[in-house]
Amino acid sequence: MKGGLVTRGGEVTALEGRPTGRESGPETVVAAIRAYVDELVDLGSSRYGAPPDGIGLAVPGIVTTSTAVYSANIGWYDVPVSAFVPPGIPARLGHDVRTGGLAESVLGAGRGVADFLFLAIGTGIAGAVVIGGEPYGGAEGSGGEIGHAPVWPAGEKCACGQIGCLETYASASALVRRYEARSPSRTAATAKDVVSLAVAGEAVAGEVFDEAVEALAISLASYVMLLDPAAIVIGGGLAEAGQTLFLPLEERLSARLTFRERPPLLPAALGMRAGMLGAALLGWQAAGVPDVGRDWSLDVLRRGAVP
Ligand SMILES: [Zn+2]
Missing domain, CATH: 3.30.420.40 (ATPase, nucleotide binding domain)
Structure with missing residues (x-):
């Protein structure tokens, strides 16, 4: 702590x-x-x-x-x-x-943005839905769990017990786990390694990273349609991949939103x-x-x- x-x-x-x-x-x-x-x-x-x-x-x-x-x-x-x-x-x-998310709202990347999603992509994936400057906790204090909203209903089992959660495909630990499962001869120490291999054109790492970006685009499209946010603020370890993550994600998200503009994706501050x-x-x-x-x-x- x-x-x-x-x-x-x-x-x-x-x-x-x-x-x-x-x-x-x-x-x-x-x-x-x-x-x-x-x-x-x-x-x-x-x-x-x-x-x-x-x-x-x-x-x-x-x-x-x-x-x-x-x-x-x-x-x-x-x-x-x-x-x-x-x-x-x-x-x-x-x-x-x-x-x-409250800190990003008051003094970080969401300063001056009333309605946005703060998405933290690390070992797991967690979200904070900020509405009117305040993170929304829901009826019982568990609102914002976008990491456990399914993206592929017939997909892989998540540690939480559900099937096909976003976190199962797009968290930093999911990148490592899924890469190692498909490429048993190679072990990637970190999600950063998987991203670097993907950028370098290694096929399996490329597939795994691509599926992570696709899963994020599906989740964010649902979120955008539901709440019409002004921005999406992305933090956590995987956000350090910078444009390597942001550019393809922006492209995929725009492609999914046919009748409205995509809100900007901003790195957490x-x-x-x-x-x-x-x-x-x-x-x-x-x-x-x-x-x-x-x-x-x-x-x-x-x-x-x-x-
Ligand atoms: Zn889950």
Whole structure:
């Protein structure tokens, strides 16, 4: 886990990351988060002369603003926000990817764009549907799971139990798994390797990458038809492929949309910091200052010292 202090003016003090201890069970993770929050509160008190005005936490799984409802990775159920923070400081929870989407919306690639999709393509694929500047959580806190919306209904089985999910074809780990399955004599260490091989004209890597792009185009076409977004912001490890990914994806998506323009695809601006900065915005919301962040400078945010 990562954390930091962020002032109202956008000055960041990032604290060194800590292990969650999830191999020892959910109680250990809750205790580890609580201990990390205590450290941050102490750091804030010594640095600024008072404890933080609010605390925001971005966690995985099904999440509401007040409860970490469920996480398959961590194994917790219904943990209230009060379990993570010292008494007396207002706090708010958010879903990790939706919180990243909030940061991209307020101060990143989605700044000034009211309605967009933040798509994070990494080990898995997660999405945050931002509507009117706010990530949409759905009825029970699990909205935006575009990675588990099927693209090929008679396709491969996904780790989630469903068939043909986008994530099964287009995540970074899917690229590696699918390449290795078809090319047993060669092992590709990373998704980056598969992309490089595809660019170099290697046939199997080319097919696998092509199918990933096609799966993304199918998913994004459905999303565009349903929600008419102004942009699609793409982040996560695979987005680092840059134009190698963006150009064919733009072309495929345009080809699928016959009677409307394709919204622009934009690279995410905040990278690994999106979650922490989004959590800071949640903290300021909890403190009753919801408009904080719109004037933060990206340069200042990227600098953020580690004490
Ligand atoms: Zn799935």
